Amino acid sequence: QKEVEQNSGPLSVPEGAIASLNCTYSDRGSQSFFWYRQYSGKSPELIMFIYSNGDKEDGRFTAQLNKASQYVSLLIRDSQPSDSATYLCAVNSGTSGSRLTFGEGTQLTVNP
């Protein structure tokens, strides 16, 4: 089992829809959870982080964390073509110092 798994994608949604990106992790002691956006040919950009169970909202983005189910998700409301990118989930176990474990990413396409 991979330490961090993401829905394989690619995911395609129409403009204006809600895009839902999912991530599960294996280390029950994980403390911090991050979502990165990576445009084609560019480097990853940190867009959200969450530490506590529940929802965290930032503009059109909502991160959701459920530690009991070892599940973290990213919702993008009112999806725009500019949201088309690969989204990487990253997890810090709390025992690995500042190392992050990354998922392989989910490619999202928002169709106009």
Place this chain on the structure above:
Amino acid sequence: DVKVTQSSRYLVKRTGEKVFLECVQDMDHENMFWYRQDPGLGLRLIYFSYDVKMKEKGDIPEGYSVSREKKERFSLILESASTNQTSMYLCASSFGLAGAFGQYFGPGTRLTVT
């Protein structure tokens, strides 16, 4: 804003050459990281450093070494470049010991070894 810069966006080297990739961050971050990213393999950690002159092996250190002589600068060295080291190399930095604040990436260096 955090700024992480890398010395080159694109680099072409020959097999057997010694290659230096430089990374500089301007936010006084303690931690610096080198990754490579390949299609289907995701981000893989090569080396990281928590402080000046300190280094730790990541998941794929073979064929690489690093140097951190100053806090803001972290260099990745390919001792004898090989074609299987053709990849996108990404540097990142972060602050704090517990990784609670995420990592910030540079623009990447696309290295081709011929």
